Amino acid sequence: xxxxxxxxxxxxxxxxxxxxxxxxxxxxxxxxxxxxxxxxxxxxxxxxxxxxxxxxxxxxxxxxxxxxxxxxxxxxxxxxxxxxxxxxxxxxxxxxxxxxxxxxxxxxxxxxxxxxxxxxxxxxxxxxxxxxxxxxxxxxxxxxxxxxxxxxxxxxxxxxxxxxx
Amino acid sequence: xxxxxxxxxxxxxxxxxxxxxxxxxxxxxxxxxxxxxxxxxxxxxxxxxxxxxxxxxxxxxxxxxxxxxxxxxxxxxxxxxxxxxxxxxxxxxxxxxxxxxxxxxxxxxxxxxxxxxxxxxxxxxxxxxxxxxxxxxxxxxxxxxxxxxxxxxxxxxxxxxxxxxxxxxxxxxxxxxxxxxxxxxxxxxxxxxxxxxxxxxxxxxxxxxxxxxxxxxxxxxxxxxxxxxxxxxxxxxxxxxxxxxxxxxxxxxxxxxxxxxxxxxxxxxxxxxxxxxxxxxxxxxxxxxxxxxxxxxxxxxxxxxxxxxxxxxxxxxxxxxxxxxxxxxxxxxxxxxxxxxxxxxxxxxxxxxxxxxxxxxxxxxxxxxxxxxxxxxxxxxxxxxxxxxxxxxxxxxxxxxxxxxxxxxxxxxxxxxxxxxxxxxxxxxxxxxxxxxxxxxxxxxxxxxxxxxxxxxxxxxxxxxxxxxxxxxxxxxxxxxxxxxxxxxxxxxxxxxxxxxxxxxxxxxxxxxxxxxxxxxxxxxxxxxxxxxxxxxxxxxxxxxxxxxxxxxxxxxxxxxxxxxxxxxxxxxxxxxxxxxxxxxxxxxxxxxxxxxxxxxxxxxxxxxxxxxxxxxxxxxxxxxxxxxxxxxxxxxxxxxxxxxxxxxxxxxxxxxxxxxxxxxxxxxxxxxxxxxxxxxxxxxxxxxxxxxxxxxxxxxxxxxxxxxxxxxxxxxxxxxxxxxxxxxxxxxxxxxxxxxxxxxxxxxxxxxxxxxxxxxxxxxxxxxxxxxxxxxxxxxxxxxxxxxxxxxxxxxxxx
Ligand code: FES
Ligand code: FES
Numbered sequence: 001x002x003x004x005x006x007x008x009x010x011x012x013x014x015x016x017x018x019x020x021x022x023x024x025x026x027x028x029x030x031x032x033x034x035x036x037x038x039x040x041x042x043x044x045x046x047x048x049x050x051x052x053x054x055x056x057x058x059x060x061x062x063x064x065x066x067x068x069x070x071x072x073x074x075x076x077x078x079x080x081x082x083x084x085x086x087x088x089x090x091x092x093x094x095x096x097x098x099x100x101x102x103x104x105x106x107x108x109x110x111x112x113x114x115x116x117x118x119x120x121x122x123x124x125x126x127x128x129x130x131x132x133x134x135x136x137x138x139x140x141x142x143x144x145x146x147x148x149x150x151x152x153x154x155x156x157x158x159x160x161x162x163x164x165x
Numbered sequence: 166x167x168x169x170x171x172x173x174x175x176x177x178x179x180x181x182x183x184x185x186x187x188x189x190x191x192x193x194x195x196x197x198x199x200x201x202x203x204x205x206x207x208x209x210x211x212x213x214x215x216x217x218x219x220x221x222x223x224x225x226x227x228x229x230x231x232x233x234x235x236x237x238x239x240x241x242x243x244x245x246x247x248x249x250x251x252x253x254x255x256x257x258x259x260x261x262x263x264x265x266x267x268x269x270x271x272x273x274x275x276x277x278x279x280x281x282x283x284x285x286x287x288x289x290x291x292x293x294x295x296x297x298x299x300x301x302x303x304x305x306x307x308x309x310x311x312x313x314x315x316x317x318x319x320x321x322x323x324x325x326x327x328x329x330x331x332x333x334x335x336x337x338x339x340x341x342x343x344x345x346x347x348x349x350x351x352x353x354x355x356x357x358x359x360x361x362x363x364x365x366x367x368x369x370x371x372x373x374x375x376x377x378x379x380x381x382x383x384x385x386x387x388x389x390x391x392x393x394x395x396x397x398x399x400x401x402x403x404x405x406x407x408x409x410x411x412x413x414x415x416x417x418x419x420x421x422x423x424x425x426x427x428x429x430x431x432x433x434x435x436x437x438x439x440x441x442x443x444x445x446x447x448x449x450x451x452x453x454x455x456x457x458x459x460x461x462x463x464x465x466x467x468x469x470x471x472x473x474x475x476x477x478x479x480x481x482x483x484x485x486x487x488x489x490x491x492x493x494x495x496x497x498x499x500x501x502x503x504x505x506x507x508x509x510x511x512x513x514x515x516x517x518x519x520x521x522x523x524x525x526x527x528x529x530x531x532x533x534x535x536x537x538x539x540x541x542x543x544x545x546x547x548x549x550x551x552x553x554x555x556x557x558x559x560x561x562x563x564x565x566x567x568x569x570x571x572x573x574x575x576x577x578x579x580x581x582x583x584x585x586x587x588x589x590x591x592x593x594x595x596x597x598x599x600x601x602x603x604x605x606x607x608x609x610x611x612x613x614x615x616x617x618x619x620x621x622x623x624x625x626x627x628x629x630x631x632x633x634x635x636x637x638x639x640x641x642x643x644x645x646x647x648x649x650x651x652x653x654x655x656x657x658x659x660x661x662x663x664x665x666x667x668x669x670x671x672x673x674x675x676x677x678x679x680x681x682x683x684x685x686x687x688x689x690x691x692x693x694x695x696x697x698x699x700x701x702x703x704x705x706x707x708x709x710x711x712x713x714x715x716x717x718x719x720x721x722x723x724x725x726x727x728x729x730x731x732x733x734x735x736x737x738x739x740x741x742x743x744x745x746x747x748x749x750x751x752x753x754x755x756x757x758x759x760x761x762x763x764x765x766x767x768x769x770x771x772x773x774x775x776x777x778x779x780x781x782x783x784x785x786x787x788x789x790x791x792x793x794x795x796x797x798x799x800x801x802x803x804x805x806x807x808x809x810x811x812x813x814x815x816x817x818x819x820x821x822x823x824x825x826x827x828x829x830x831x832x833x834x835x836x837x838x839x840x841x842x843x844x845x846x847x848x849x850x851x852x853x854x855x856x857x858x859x860x861x862x863x864x865x866x867x868x869x870x871x872x873x874x875x876x877x878x879x880x881x882x883x884x885x886x887x888x889x890x891x892x893x894x895x896x897x898x899x900x901x902x903x904x905x906x907x908x909x910x911x912x913x914x915x916x917x918x919x920x921x922x923x924x925x926x927x928x929x930x931x932x933x934x935x936x937x938x939x940x941x942x943x944x945x946x947x948x949x950x951x952x953x954x955x956x957x958x959x960x961x962x963x964x965x
Contacts, residue, residue: 023288037204038197040429042378043462047883050378078197091195095187098852102684103194104378104429110195129891136883138378138430139684141855142891 007071011036012080020067027051027062029070030077038078038107042136049135052108053077059115061134078107081114089155090114090148099148101139109135113149117156125150175765180703181696182911185848189688189708199427202382205397207455210384211240213445214290215464216280216297218272221308221539221876222319223301225270225279233282233296238289240452242297243444244280245269253447255324256413258505259405259437259655260513261332262342263324264542265503266440271304273321273502274541275876276467281444283456306539306876307340310476310499313536314338321502321537332504333513333535342504342535347518347595353530356491360482364567369945370555372474372499372540372870374466375547376888377683379429381439381469382459385446389453395422398442400711401431401681402507402721405655407713409438410446425711431683432860433545434470436507436723467881470507471540471870472547474499475555479563487571487578491528494520494559498535498544506544507723508551509653509660515551516644516810518595522560523604523642523814524582529594539876548860548921550645550724557641561926565638565933566942574621575930576612579640580605590907597644599812600906600914603840607816607902608640611838614900615818628938633823633962637931639816641923645915646729646811647720655720659806662726663717664734666695666706667800668742670788672781673705676738679719680731681711685917686849687727691735693845694911698739699746700766700780717802725813725915728845729906734805736910741801745787749799750778752792811906811914815839815923819931825962828954830866830932832895837924842905842914850916851899857920858897863889864921865928867949887947936960 004019011034018033025044030036030053042050044063051063054076081088090113093099100106109132116123116131123131128149129142137145180186193199230242245267248254255263268279280297284290305319312318320326320339329336333343357363383398394416400406403423411418428435445458460469480493498514500506508515514533521529546552568578583604584591591599612618620636627634650659666676676695680687687710692703699706710716719731743763750768751758754776761768769777778786787799820834837858844850867887871879880886905912925946932948933941939960944952957963 021288028287031204032206036197037201040201040379041203041459042380042429043883045462045882045884048378048462048888078195082196087195094195095191098188098848100191100194100684101686101852101856102378102428102430103190103199104201104684106194106199107197129894133890133892136378136888136890138376138432138860138888139856140852141857141859141897142894143855143897144852146891 005068007068009070010074012076022068024067025063026065026067026070029067030062036077036079040104040107042104049112050105050108052112052135054111054115059112076111078111081110088114089152092155093148093151097144097147097151099140099145105135105137109137109145113152117149117153121157122153172765178702179696179766181693182845184693185846186689186693186703188686188849189692190686201379201427201429202384202397202399203459205384207384207386210455210457211283211285211452212287212290213281213283213448213456213458214287214294215278216282216294216299217276218268218279219275220272220301220303221275222304222306223272224304225268225272226300226302228280229298232298233293236289236293236296238285239282239293241283241448242280243267243448248447251447253413253443256438256443258503259507260504261510262504264505266443274539275878276464276541278440281448283448283452308538308872308874308876310497310536310538313340313538321539340537342500342537343513345514345533348530349528350530353491353493353528356528357480357482357493360490361484362571363480363482364563364570365478365480366563366566366943368477368479368559368562368943370473370475370477370558371946372471373547373864373868374471374870374886375432375434375545376466376886377430377432377434380460380462380465381435381441383442383445384455384457385449386455387449387453392416393420393422394446395424396442396446397424397426399428399435400425401435401683401723403681403711403713404679404718405658405721406438408656408658413443423713425681428681428683431723433472433547433723435683436545436721437470437505437543439469462883463881466886467878468541470543470545472545473555474544477555477559479559481563481567483567485571487567487573487581489524489526489582492521492526494531496533498533499538499540500535500544501540501542502537503542504535505542507546509647509655510657511652512551515546517552517556519553519597519642519644520556520559521593521595522557523584523640524560525584525588527594531595540872546724548857549918550647553644554922554925557922558926561639561641562929562943565930569937569942575638576608576617579608579638598809599642600809600908601904602642602812602814603902603904604640604814607814607838607840610900610902611816611818611836615834615836620820633825633935635821635823635931635933635935637819637927637929637934639923639927639930642812642814643919643922644810644812645725645918646807647724647726648810649808650806658720660720661804661806662719662730662734663802663804664731664738665717665802666738666742668699668784670785672701672784674699674701675707675709676735677716678708678710678731679717680722680727682722685722685727685853686846690728690845690849691732694732694735695739698736699742725918728913729811729909729915730805730807732913733807733910734803737805738801738803741803742799745799746780746783748795749783749786749791753778753786753790808908811842811909813839813841813914813916813919815919817923817927819927821931821935823935823953825957828950828957830948830953834898835895836898836900837920838900838902839916839919840902840904841916841919842903842909843912844903845913853917854899854920855897857917858924859889859894861921861924862895862928863887865925865946865948867947869947
């Protein structure tokens with residue numbers, strides 16, 4: 001097998017250097033090498049979104065990104081959402097609105113919702129549904145996930161207006 | 166003085182029964198700190214991956230492991246030959262059959278496990294599976310269960326060929342598993358012979374898959390020094406798995422440790438014991454290192470525990486007013502190559518005999534025949550208790566078929582046949598005793614909420630304009646809470662469940678259960694039940710499940726049994742603690758117990774509320790100042806064996822608009838009223854219902870595990886198998902009534918299966934109703950756009 005190559009990643013704000021195989025998937029690097037088991041594997045075919053992470057400002061399914069492709073990138077996983085012991089509004093939203101049951105889809109959903117709200121800070125329900133269509137949930141039926149995203153949107157908007165004031 | 170308001174404030178602070186408090190499990194899940202099986206990494210851990218059969222039926226002529234074994238990083242390749250000396254190449258199923266752990270001389274379904282490669286990492290293991298050379302000789306394949314018992318049908322199970330007896334009585338053919346009959350056949354036939362009206366309809370409930378987002382997996386670790394086997398695995402029933410593992414391996418049950426950590430959804434898929442668990446454990450024993458096996462999505466969909474596959478014929482006999490006199494049901498059940506469904510032992514077709522539903526049908530007879538085919542084994546209770554989904558589908562479809570024949574409104578025919586509230590407890594002709602219900606009130610409330618009359622008018626007007634609009638109704642009765650050990654057991658172990666609770670000196674408590682949450686929120690719900698009974702806040706009660714070392718024996722979580730059985734155990738254990746606490750309080754206050762009254766979190770002297778001892782004070786005293794002769798401590802254990810099952814029910818209405826050019830269905834409204842008896846946490850109940858309705862929508866509108874003639878599974882990935890996204894999923898409207906179960910300690914009935922069971926016929930009834938004016942009385946699921954369009958096209962409704 002081809003030998004390992006060192007790559008550099010900034011993961012949740014921290015510089016990391018790891019040795020990866022040329023065919024190693026980013027999800028495996030994150031989970032197995034960096035011990036970040038928040039992102040999950042539900043299909044390995046880009047369909048379920050359980051492995052969603054944020055890569056240089058875009059949501060990606062880390063089961064279909066080679067670790068080497070991510071060399072030099074900034075990666076944000078669910079573990080990096082909370083800052084200074086404070087939950088991110090997206091996390092708070094999921095908890096307040098009962099947007100999760102088994103919790104397996106949740107990290108991917110949250111990381112996607114985080115990015116989606118930057119793309120569209122004031123979405124309609126319809127837009128939230130479309131924005132989260134790449135992430136499957138088998139437990140919740142989505143209705144409360146949509147509420148959770150709405151909760152986060154309004155909280156983020158309030159925070160922003162406070163910052164501007 | 167204590168006022169009512171004051172105790173109300175204290176009660177609110179406790180966030181106990183009836184409160185929509187936020188879930189205790191959420192902080193870890195939302196921060197990525199859940200601990201699922203695939204998150205477990207042990208020192209020296211190896212990875213297993215299966216070599217699987219490309220054919221549905223073939224003889225294995227030879228297996229050459231050498232090339233795989235020579236691959237760097239490969240530690241072992243295990244086949245049936247390797248398991249044979251340990252007598253582990255076959256295992257008993259939960260349904261009284263035997264299943265090949267690794268294919269023994271032949272394969273009987275596509276993707277059957279043939280060998281496991283164990284290697285340094287999952288990439289190497291996957292590579293090496295390609296190097297195992299298996300030579301197959303293809304055999305004729307049996308796909309259609311209707312031909313399973315033909316004279317010239319290929320024999321699927323050579324191991325039991327010629328055997329006249331199976332786990333459930335007589336076998337009529339080499340591919341026959343069992344016949345299960347309930348009810349009075351002769352009486353039913355007589356009613357049919359004399360009936361004014363009869364209807365008959367074939368209904369196919371296709372093979373579907375629970376498809377939880379987390380697949381199945383395990384990490385097995387054998388400690389050869391102490392002779393102990395630890396297996397972390399995705400199980401809804403860890404204690405039963407431990408019993409099976411002990412029986413299989415011969416290791417004392419006390420030295421087998423099963424741990425089910427956080428589970429990413431189960432829905433019935435994670436009840437059974439799968440070959441992967443067994444082979445990974447053997448590999449760990451053989452290699453002396455931990456072995457992880459986690460299946461991928463294709464393996465999950467194609468080999469682990471499918472559901473349904475019931476080929477049913479329903480018949481109703483009635484008078485001209487639509488009063489039903491008898492029901493007859495004949496079912497052919499396709500169980501695949503091994504009968505490994507997880508039903509209680511005496512119920513080979515599960516609780517299918519609930520098929521008389523919510524209706525007062527005096528006479529009934531049902532017969533189910535199980536057969537083998539070249540498909541994956543299983544037949545699990547997918548989000549239902551043991552075939553109640555199939556049963557409800559049958560009756561809820563049939564009552565519509567009858568209504569249509571008699572030209573009676575579909576709500577009206579239900580009204581005419583409902584079991585009335587005063588008839589409870591109600592004995593059905595197929596052997597159940599329903600505990601409580603209020604069916605007419607539930608239906609009327611729903612009809613009013615959706616303006617049923619208005620909808621029917623709108624429909625008539627739309628039909629006149631050539632538009633397709635359907636209104637579906639479903640008024641179902643569920644049967645959950647398995648179960649009384651007098652009639653329900655798994656492998657001979659009665660289906661009780663358990664709670665062990667210990668209140669610490671400072672007044673917080675730990676409680677452990679024999680059930681296992683897969684997302685249902687047990688840590689919160691159980692704490693709320695216990696909190697109310699004991700008089701402490703749910704916040705201060707830590708709930709644990711899944712670790713067989715610490716949790717009391719219980720039968721696990723499926724079939725909505727957690728609240729009806731585990732919840733009852735919690736209530737009773739809480740009451741035991743409460744009773745002891747009362748004796749301690751009486752001692753502390755130096756009064757007799759009879760002089761005490763309870764107020765939320767404290768015992769107070771009757772008429773003198775200032776003289777009181779809070780539960781926190783009592784807890785402390787339990788460890789330093791107890792009445793003479795009393796044991797210290799404040800704890801209790803309860804193994805609750807329910808006297809009966811519980812019977813939640815509901816009334817649903819679905820409104821669908823269908824595009825007559827594309828066949829696409831748009832669910833315009835779905836109104837669901839559920840009655841699950843006493844409600845513990847309304848927020849969690851709502852979430853469970855949303856989830857169940859969404860899974861019901863998926864089954865009715867798009868899911869099917871299909872096979873071609875050669876037994877190739879068509880569409881075993883999420884690319885082809887329909888799992889709805891947020892875009893397709895309809896908006897749900899919920900409502901409830903509350904009819905407590907009279908025999909449950911706190912009246913709770915269980916809820917999570919109801920929306921699945923109740924919604925599927927409701928969707929179907931709505932789609933079929935859109936074509937009722939064209940004389941269509943039934944269409945088989947799934948009602949995807951193509952199939953609906955075909956009906957439209959055949960009827961010529963897409964012309965112009
Ligand atoms: S695991 Fe990556 S999308 Fe499913
Ligand atoms: S919460 Fe279980 S898959 Fe979404």
